Amino acid sequence: MRIALQVTIVxxxxxxxxxxxxxxxxxxxxxxxxxxxxxxxALVVLPFIYLVFPSFGEATWFEKIALIIIPTICCLPLFSNIINRLMKIILCQGKVHREKIADL
Incomplete structure (x- = not known):
């Protein structure tokens, strides 16, 4: 059975x-x-959820729908090019900036 599962995974x-x-x-x-x-x-959604909404089990249907839609809308700006450039600088430790200077 374990081999069949591994073959299925592959x-x-x-x-x-x-x-x-x-x-x-x-x-x-x-x-x-x-x-x-x-x-x-997590920096956007978690504080919002803990401060604004009750737990999911205690929420009304309207709150449950809002609990899905509002954080999704709040995360849309994270797709922007500005955030992308900032994260490249942070994660690449400035390599992107150095490459741009070298291209000039």
């Missing part, structure tokens, strides 16, 4: 790699910034 991994596009598409600009959103969303 096949699934191969299938996921095959469906990934190898050319630019209309959503490429969003996919290239997803790591920034992943790293920064």
């Amino acid at each position: 096949i699934t991994g191969f299938c996921v790699m095959k469906i990934c596009p190898n050319k630019e598409t209309f959503y490429t600009k969003y996919g290239s910034n997803t790591m920034n959103v992943y790293l920064l969303h």
Whole structure:
């Protein structure tokens, strides 16, 4: 049973790699910034959720819907080019800035 599961995992991994596009598409600009959103969303969403909303079990249906929609809207600016440039500078420790200076 364990070998069958491992074979299934390998096949699934191969299938996921095959469906990934190898050319630019209309959503490429969003996919290239997803790591920034992943790293920064907790700084935006968690304080908002803990301060504004009750726990999910105690929330009304309207609050549950708002609990999904409002944090999503709050994270949309994290896809911007400004955040992307800032995160490249922070994560690359200034390498991007040095490369731009070298290009001049």
